[in-house]
Amino acid sequence: MTSKLAVVGAGGAGAAAAYALRDTAVDVTVFEKSRGVCGRAATRRKGDCTYEYGANYLKDDDERVATLVTEALPTDGLVDVAEPIYAFERDGDIGEGKDSDERKWTYEAGITQLAKRLFAASDATVHNGVRVETLSREGDRWRIHDDGNTDRGRFDAVLLTPPAPQTADLLGEAAWDHDDCRDLRQAIASVPYRTVVSGMLHYPFELDVPWYAAVNTDKAHDIGWLAREECKPGHVPDGESLLLVQMNEGWSVANYDAHPDRLVTEIAERTAHLVGDDRLTQPDWTDHQHWRYAQPEDTVDRDALAPAADHDLYFAGDWVAAQPRLHAAVRNGLETGERIVDDS
Ligand SMILES: Cc1cc2nc3c(=O)[nH]c(=O)nc-3n(C[C@H](O)[C@H](O)[C@H](O)COP(=O)(O)OP(=O)(O)OC[C@H]3O[C@@H](n4cnc5c(N)ncnc54)[C@H](O)[C@@H]3O)c2cc1C
Structure with missing residues (x-):
């Protein structure tokens, strides 16, 4: 008992x-x-920014969990990221991804609210x-x-x-x-587990792109996932960008022990190349996280x-x-x- x-x-x-x-x-x-x-x-705060550096959002794939979040628990500050997720492969051309009406929930105060x-x-x-x-x-x-x-x-x-x-x-x-x-x-x-190194790159200007995030679908690019925290209401002040970059397994394992300065510099360079915007090589502040056991x-x-x-x-x-x-x-x-x- x-x-x-x-x-x-x-x-x-x-x-x-x-x-x-x-x-x-x-x-x-x-x-x-x-x-x-x-x-x-996981959620972190720096200055006026709030950002998710592990799971980026909660999907609505499970009806019971969706009802829990939208009906049983308080819903103040619950936000659904409206912008779409685009896709890219080894060549780094970011294009429209699969059409999906799935919800991408987080909270203005961060996903830890869940x-x-x-x-x-x-x-x-x-x-x-x-x-x-x-x-x-x-x-x-x-x-x-x-x-x-x-x-x-x-x-x-x-x-x-x-x-x-x-x-x-x-x-x-x-x-x-x-x-x-x-x-x-x-x-x-x-x-078995996947290892992920994440870099967070902040800029004092906003990126003019139509997507919230871009996912690498063939797992052949160094970057696995690139997301804009400014698409989450309440996370980033207007006129700024905060990019969350999750590196693919191969890159993450090979660079796991690299000095943090080198890590974020290389992540910023790859991000600039992927987005086709040289300004992204120069974030005004950065953060990083190592996830040895990111996802099973x-x-x-x-x-x-x-x-x-x-x-x-x-x-x-x-x-x-x-x-x-x-x-x-x-x-x-x-x-x-x-x-x-x-x-x-
Ligand atoms: C980089 C990254 C990106 C992701 N992206 C997404 C996404 O976009 N969408 C999505 O749905 N999921 C995503 N996930 C996966 C999602 O985060 C996990 O599936 C989910 O959070 C797992 O929850 P959990 O409770 O099983 O484990 P955890 O969240 O790992 O909770 C386990 C807890 O146990 C604690 N703990 C461990 N050992 C001990 C100990 N000895 N004593 C006391 N406490 C201990 C840990 O600190 C932790 O808080 C992502 C994960 C990572 C890392």
């Missing part, structure tokens, strides 16, 4: 699980290693700045220690939502002597996870979901939360 649940990770999946458990008898405590919430759907609003509607207690390091099986409960070896308490069940490689590491460190632990760990560790390239073997529930252990996240996307992680978190209630 689950009356005390620990959730590791306050990303979209962890937040959605906490939300699904609101108004139930399950007492939810969330441990998140970073200072904020929403994980890889997790903030889910937690606000939940009854969960969220502890930020706590990196869970050890799970110990003690009888039919789990004890949690953080990386400072502080005892964070005993729980009837644990939900792990970090990216698969970090979840596999947690199982590797666990004080849990059971064959199922090794098998779970192997299945989870085998999920496959889903975990879900059958291999099944035995975990017998040990009061659950998993959620984009690597458990059907797609490596924010909406899929949220959906998976909702369903996993409901399953925990059913099992309790």
Whole structure:
């Protein structure tokens, strides 16, 4: 019987699980290693600019998540990016992409509002700045220690939502002597991930192009995704441009350890070349982010996870979901939360 649940990770999946458990008898405590919430759907602020440097927006591909965002949660400041997504291949010619009426949601205050609003509607207690390091099986409960070896308490069940490689590491460190632990760990560790280096380039002028973003469809260009944060209401003051550039896997891996100054210089040069505008070689400020585990390239073997529930252990996240996307992680978190209630 689950009356005390620990959730590791306050990303979209962890937040959605906490939300699904609101108004139930399950007492939810969330441990998140970073200072904020929403994980890889991440927002930063610099000057008057707000920008997303992980997931750029929430798609409306999942009806349940769409209803959650547009009806159940507060909608103030919810924005739908209206401009289209264009496409380019190896040659770098940016042209109209597939026609699509899909919605691209974020918030004026940033996409992290999604997790903030889910937690606000939940009854969960969220502890930020706590990196869970050890799970110990003690009888039919789990004890949690953080990386400072502080005892964070005993729980009837644990939900792990970090990216698969970090979840596999947690199982590797666990004080849990059971064959199922090794098998779970192997299945989870085998999920492959894509590495992405992102550059953010700010300009004191606005770009005159018809697209919000351009995506590299053949994965043969160094740039994988180029987006204009100024198309998101409330993110960039009028008359300025803030480009978010995500580099493709090959370039990101080859340049992962390069000095940040060289990284952003090279990203700006490639961006200028792609857009055909020399001014873009000279941003007036920049930022960057390394994502070693940006997105899973496959889903975990879900059958291999099944035995975990017998040990009061659950998993959620984009690597458990059907797609490596924010909406899929949220959906998976909702369903996993409901399953925990059913099992309790
Ligand atoms: C560069 C990039 C671009 C993307 N673009 C898009 C996009 O445009 N659209 C889209 O739908 N998706 C996109 N995604 C994917 C999307 O961000 C993810 O699918 C989604 O955010 C995953 O949510 P999650 O809750 O499964 O995992 P996460 O968001 O990774 O949440 C896991 C949380 O666990 C925490 N954590 C990890 N280890 C520990 C520990 N030991 N103790 C405590 N806390 C821990 C982490 O800090 C994190 O907050 C993108 C991702 C990246 C990186």
